[in-house]
Amino acid sequence: MDYTYYPGCSLESAHSSYSDSVKSVFKHLGCNLIELEDWNCCGATAYMSVKETMGFAISARNLALAEKYHRDIVAPCSSCFTILSKTNRYLKQLPDLNDKINQCLKEGGLEYKLSLRVRHPLDVLVNDIGIKAIKAKAKYSLEGLKIANYYGCQIVRPEKDFDDREEPVTMDNLFSALGAENVYYPMKVKCCGGMLMTTYEDVALKLSMENIESAVNNKANCIVTTCPLCQMNLEAYQDLINKTFKKDYNIPVLFFTQVLGHALGIDKKELGIDKNLTDDIKINGKLLHQLV
């Protein structure tokens, strides 16, 4: 099956490993991701929250560009996914807004006819391809892996899309089918602080610390996430968290496609595991990719 791929700004630079791993996992499972020609930034929360029509207009530009291919659009970044699907939903719900936005798009020679579906790779993997098919293609078992599944807040909210808003289980089901153990992790949709890490560091550090603490206390040996900003906050700021709160956490934070890719037997380099700042996952003193 073919999908239109919307990488988003963050996946182009700081989180290219996420983009690489999503692409290689999809390729391995026989799905084509075709990058959207000339996409622009989705607007993210920052833009959307301060300029209403402009926010919707630039986000709708992507939808308009993608519509002509008649494929679902796949956005791995939680923020992009939320914003694009929110725009899509609002345009369908509010005819007035739709009218305004289409006037704007017309200036750029575009039109959006509301026929698109916005998807997250996790949704596509589990609901389109199916856990059974993935399991059939899996090369290695994830046995010994104790995963804290961290969904982050924006992938399942604000409206219910493909999973529950408080207790999502898609990722848990996927990894338990592949042999991993999902630890009890009550923080799975708790906020990591997001952009507050730049603007109000004290608060974001505390939130991220609590998320890591819960994973460590529940004896997870890795945190697996779907959101680039969560990954950044939990991983890159782990040193600062240790310094601030006098802890000594050293827990790997990976993207779910990196772990899934490993199970499928995809090369470590292709999954961009080298680009992670924390150490690789260790099971009984051995690195994950050395086990096989």
Add this chain to the structure above:
Amino acid sequence: MKIVDIQAPGRLSRTEEDLRLSFFKQLEIIPNSEKIKSCIQCGTCTGSCPVSYAMDLSPREVIALFRAGDIETILKSRTIWVCASCYACQTRCPSLIKVTEIMYALKRLAMEKNLYPPHFPIHSLQESFVKIMNSYGRLHEARLLVYYFIKTNPFKLFSFLPLGLRMAKKKRIGYFPEKIKDLKGFRKIIKKAEEFDMPLIQEETQYLKGAVGYGAVSKETVLEPKIK
């Protein structure tokens, strides 16, 4: 019931009346935003909010203040800028109030009216974001940080150096912003959208001549809005 029918108890000051009208206009683009009137003040939003401990007004208080007719206090508080938009409040609200969206509406109102909390320049991040977006069509993270800290606290930039170096070693920093190809068309879309985002004519309310102070600013004394 429409949103504009929600009335504040008692009489409002002139600025407050203006803020209220603009706020209603901001609420209009949120589906089902009239639910704001069915708040039962249970505090689920505050309890669910991971950052409410750092706010000077809790989300529940924000709604209470709106109903009491004091939007100015809300805009001068840090609350709306501390919100990390995780949607926990909105997910759990038993009255189905779109709390996070209301926070956004308040942010837009603050930007429009230039009313910010003192010594708390978080809104500069949003401004920097808009600036970069409008010139490239895509976000450039490194530039966003630089712009933001130049505006707020340039010395803070140095504290990012160690992390920046670690990221650079792993080739995780993009040094040059990527531009989209059809920047012309993109700007045209933005320009058109900007027209819709312009402050509203409705706010140019005319008041009775010679009317000053509290007594002069209730609904009855305000003339019909003058349309240019």
